[in-house]
Amino acid sequence: MSQGNFAQFKLVLLGESAVGKSSIVHRFVKNTFDDMRESTIGAAFLTQSITLPESKTTIKFEIWDTAGQERYKSLAPMYYRNANAALCVYDITSKASLIKAQDWIKELKKQAPEGIVISLVGNKSDLTENREVEEGEVDEYIRQMTEDGSVIITSECSAKTGDGVLDIFNKIGRALPVEEAVGGNRSRQAGRRPGGVDLGRTNRQQTQSSSCC
Amino acid sequence: MISGYSSDENVEELNDHSTTQDEEDLHNILNDLIGHEHREVESTPLDFLELNIFKNEEGSQHDSDTNSILAEESAKLFFDRYIQIDKGNDEPLFHSKLKHFFILSSAGKPVYSMNGSDDIIIGYMGIITTIISTFEENMQEDIKSITVGEDVKIVALTKHELIFVAITKIGYESMSSSNNHEEDSILVNQLNNLYHYLLSILSRPTLEKNFHNRMNYDLRKVLTPLDFHNLDSLCFKMTYGLQPHGSDPIGFDYFMSQLLGSSLQNIKMTNTTRTQLNNILLSSKKLKEDKKESDKLSSFFNIKRDDEEKYIAEDLLFSFLAVSSKILSYLKPKNHNLSNEDISLLISMIESTELHEPDSGEGDLWMPLCMPQFNQNGFLYVFVKKFMLSDYIDTGHQKQCPPITIILISGNKNSFFEMQEISKYIIRKLLKHESFKLKLYKELLLSTKLSVLHDIKVPVIKHFVYKLTKTNQYIMSDIAHYNGERNINSCIQLVYFYSMLRNTKVTKVFKPQGSHKIMHPFSNKKLTYSKWNNVTGFMLCDDTFEFYCLCTEGVDSKDLISHSLKVIKWCEKNYKRLFIGNGVSF
Secondary structure (H helix, E strand, C coil): CCCCEEEEEEEEEECCCCCCHHHHHHHHHHCCCCCCCCCCCCEEEEEEEEEECCCCEEEEEEEEEECCCHHHHHHHHHHHCCCCEEEEEEECCCHHHHHHHHHHHHHHHHHCCCCCEEEEEEECCCCHHHCCCCHHHHHHHHHHHCCCCCCEEEEECCCCCCCCHHHHHHHHHHHCCHHHHHHHCHHHHHHCCCCCCCCCHHHHHHHHHCCCC | CCCCCCCHHHHHHHHCCCCCHHHHHHHHHHHHHHCCCCCCCCCCCCCCCCCCCCCCCCCCCCCCCCCHHHHHHHHHHHHHHHHCCCCCCCHHHHHHCCEEEEEEECCCCEEEECCCCHHHHHHHHHHHHHHHHHHHHHHCCCCCEEEECCCEEEEEEEECCEEEEEEECCHHHHCCCCCCCCCCHHHHHHHHHHHHHHHHHHCHHHHHHHHHHCCCCCHHHHCCHHHHHHHHHHHHHHHHCCCCCCCCCCCHHHHHHHHCCCCEEECCCCHHHHHHHHHHHHHHHCCECCHHHHHHHHHHHCCCCCCCCCEHHHHEEEEEEEECCEEEEEEECCCCCCCHHHHHHHHHHHHHCCCCCCCHHHCEEEEEECCCCCCCCCCEEEEEEEECHHHHCCCCCCCCCCCEEEEEEECCCCCHHHHHHHHHHHHHHHHHCHHHHHHHHHHHHHHCCCCCCCCCCCCCEEEEEEEECCCCEEEECCCHHHHCCCCHHHHHHHHHHHHHHHHCCCEECCCCCCCCCCCCCCCCCEEEEEEECCEEEEEEECCCEEEEEEECCCCCHHHHHHHHHHHHHHHHHCHHHHCCCCCEEC
């Protein structure tokens, strides 16, 4: 680790079906886009790394791309329980999908580990003529949600054109407790679940609460 | 071990080229059957329209004798009009479709229709519910099937709150089989497959609970676009052996598997290689935690650990190594098994996730799936990883073997990372020895293309299927050898011929009393024969196997028998290479 630092974080994507979670992931991981992408069954696990030039840190994201369908909802806690970051995705052409994304934020605030980096992402920014969600509306919601001092990263992107996708992951990378992770390699290991050892929530919360943000 | 198949004595006899008594007997019977018919038919590439497979449809015979470009054109027109799935609002087009599937709730709410828009189908949903409930109320009996005239057959299956209906105008589906199969069994099976698909994604309790709460429940709300896509794909491949809107007949494997009674297709592989793969799966089950890392972890979390080491694969129930839809190796617990139906559902589901991304190698999937025959009340969790062996081999040339799919099934929804660990272990093992890696690669390159010409050298046989009755597993030759092409045309023909062959009345072969030369001790042979324009179909089976083949035109009955027996003997001799048997147990 003489040349820069390395940290590993878990990230989960949540949101209504068909808002483009898998498309965002595939744009980020493989820089590809498929208009005909099928809906995800259960969840897919992928990895991708970014480098933050200012701190010379390489961040490896372990990404859970979850299915948006209601019937998989009961599985969601398994994915965000260990997550360091969450992307709540909505489709800017669907108001209903924003409400769903807000529900996820609510659930994360209640159930997810303390200190999880939450991001609200509006996808399909290329479809401006069908826009149903105005940025002002999102800003107002964020203002209310962050009155308690918490932070929610917001952004818009288009998985189709690639606009703003990498930006989201860079923003999240900067918000993550990188120093801590690099220092003791702690949160990196806390995120892992090697065989059979049940990492109880209490333990993890201790490690999480000591992180910054 | 299959009785008497692999003893040296038999192999000796199998290689014996002199005509055995059996062969002669069979030849005589076949000759009686044919009535010494010997027709020379002009040898032209066959088009499915010329076969008149789909009777009584306008246009099916058009232009068949004009030039081939026109024939191709009319085949495409016919296909689009009568076969291809269409969800549009065009009512005449809807009525021209040869096959329909409907799923609806017993309250009459449509869940799925293979063809037609909601506007078109909604009226029919009402009619179907009326007919079915009238039967139920007046006769206290579930309606099973209705035949309209000679051409249309309607089969219904009711499962609690759901009604499944198939309507077919296809001759090979609606004709009642003269064999022992239960009447309409093919269509009823198709409906059961649709039901099992819904169970696999929802499980029985979810279905029940939803409908219990509200009779008027709209099941469509919980289905994803992928589910509708999968239902389309199921309907299409069960009927035609094809994928909707695709040109590669990758649905044919599934079709044959269904036709043979949920038989499982295997892949040819030498016994040593298969044993090694089995051993890798078996050893992965015994994989233990890396002690160093877990010690670090437990001290970090102050977790008191038991002295005994933990097995990573504790929750692992079943493992598969597969190539496309064919199983290479299978690991299971001693006291449990997955049925062929469940395995085929699993494979279909995995195939459906990658239709649009053949390069999905990087992502690991984790999906809940209910295996209806294993346990319809709960979910198992399926880990799927694609692995390109070619990436690790410096082959020089461009040949790539298809990816190996690692499928690990766990009973615990939180065990993803354990399964991922096991998959990494399996890959490490596959790559560990250079010689094994290369051997596996070479065998995989060949395995998907079983050739009647190269492997077995039986020129008169264009395509064959061999099923081992005991384990209900089958192999068949590459579809490419049938017409020289793997295309829709060849596929529809094979589907038709094999369906007809299955429906043809069989002749039982009785061994004459006092016959002293008996090849198979428990021989109970049956055979049947069919001839179409320029293709001859032949089936021979006994208690241990079923053999089906299609031959070139004007084949001599003597050649037909001797070449068929040659294939059968080849299969018997190579059965360890051809079939995975019961897999390996822990």
